[in-house]
Amino acid sequence: QGGRVVLHGEGFDEAYTHARQLEAEKGLTFIHPYDDPDVIAGQGTVGMEILRQHPDPLEAVFVPIGGGGLAAGVAVYTKFLRPEVKVIGVEPEDAASMAGALAAGERIILNQVGLFADGVAVRRAGEETFRLCRELLDEVITVSTDEICAAVKDIFEDTRAIAEPSGSVSLAGLKRYVEREGPRPHGLVAVNSGANMNFDRLRHIAERAEIGEHREALLAVTIPEKPGSYRRFIQLLGKRSITEFNYRYSDPQAAQISVGVQLSDGDPEKRQIIAMLQEQGYPVLDMSNNEMAKLHVRYMVGGQASGLQDELIFRFQFPERPGALLKFLNRLSGNWNISLFHYRNHGADYGRVLAGIQVPVAERAQLKRSLDELGYPYWDESDNPAYRSFLNRGTVGATNRT
Incomplete structure (x- = not known):
């Protein structure tokens, strides 16, 4: 009774040094x-x-x-x-x-x-x-x-x-x-x-x-920058659950994506996936053990794309179940290029996607019909100030929306 707790330092070593100083200064027992x-x-x-x-x-x-x-x-x-x-x-x-x-x-x-x-x-x-x-x-x-x-x-x-x-x-x-x-x-x-x-x-x-449980692989993959590339890539992964998908347009020829894939058989399955993607011509970098990628880069994929025309930004919500992302892409894919994509499985009942789609002004009525036919809730975020500040660099045609 009568003791006083002293919190000092960021860890044990600093606390230990301080305790020994108090011992010497006040004649206490350590x-x-x-x-x-x-x-x-x-x-x-x-x-x-x-x-x-x-x-x-x-x-x-x-x-x-x-x-x-x-x-x-x-x-x-x-x-x-x-x-x-x-x-x-x-x-x-x-x-x-x-x-x-x-x-x-x-x-x-x-x-x-x-x-x-x-x-x-x-x-x-x-x-x-x-x-x-x-x-x-x-x-x-x-x-x-x-x-x-x-x-x-x-x-x-x-x-x-x-x-x-x-x-x-x-x-x-x-x-x-x-x-x-x-x-x-x-x-x-x-x-x-x-x-x-x-x-x-x-x-x-x-x-x-x-x-840590070897249940997720974090991969960096290069895919062609053209309509339909996402759908073909996801189809290659089959019925595996996609836990994360990050991409931002940066090059007219190649798209660099960060993708998380759920594993049921740990490292052997991860090696099998990487080999399969490489056989299909996709350059792959395994980032599962890359500390910088896991702590920082996976959340920073993106940035402001220059020279990108007719981009619209939409936020979608869809039921979260195996194969849901592929179904979403199948129903969304048309003649338009996806210029931004962010998805992360949060373990909830609904998946959330932020997508950028390049759509000429003349085709935007057709896009609206396609989005309505999806049957999923969606929101047009093209005027969102967060998009304007961090993801858009003078996008041509983005303000002339219908």
Whole structure:
């Protein structure tokens, strides 16, 4: 009673430095959060609970590692009672201080760490925890941000609990282990620790989870810039769900598109899709593991097209179900070139598309009849100030609409 919580810094290292300063200035007692025998012993009671609650054959326990206190404690207890059980630490690829220390044979200091899984974002493993982990851990697995996001989703779908990235690291490691080793005959346990999650972070997790589960491929594809190209491209993908489609006119000969494709068979299916598109003459770039593309470029495909004539902008809404995008394109396609296209599956009942269509003034009455026949709600956005500011560069004929 009477204690005061002090929040300081962007991560553990800054908070640690500040705490040691307060210790020196005010004569306080510093209790290390992980590099302390008593703290390690306390965290080791997690191993005691696991073994008590799972007396059946157990192959491995997966534990998240920041400074290493939890992993060291669980390993000490588990290896003493059940030495045949593997204890495997798991770290994010961009904060792998323990994995780096074990590889080097000594503690190392990372120049910087990623803060997505901030609860395990530690630049240097503890001295005592390193000693124990080096002696007792069977291995340390590192996982990507996408794999962590997929694990957050798995936990939510199985338990309706929202885990923080640091707690979900261990499940991501378990999945990586099974992917490497194949189905296992005995139990696997992943320790889920922490609840440091905010609502805004969920938006990022939802975007990245599908790629982390190998359920989505993000591809950059070059297709001919002419009417009907989109429809032919989507037809090649068959009944696969399109999760995203981004394009903006930039060249009269070739169109550069960013497309997300839902996968049912992971990487083998992705490789099959890429090979099929290349056989059909489409240059393809796999962006599924390109961090800049996933964080930024996929949302920036577009810009202001110069010299583009007779462009109209429409916003559409249509029922979201497999094949809906192809059906939409089949019914929309005519003699007009699509100059802009943006679609993203948001998991809702309705899909939303923003499309630019080049239509000469004389043919706009025909376009209106075609749009009405679609039967989908649509809105003419050609005068929208957002379009005028960011997507249009002196488009000829756009103001002479009927």
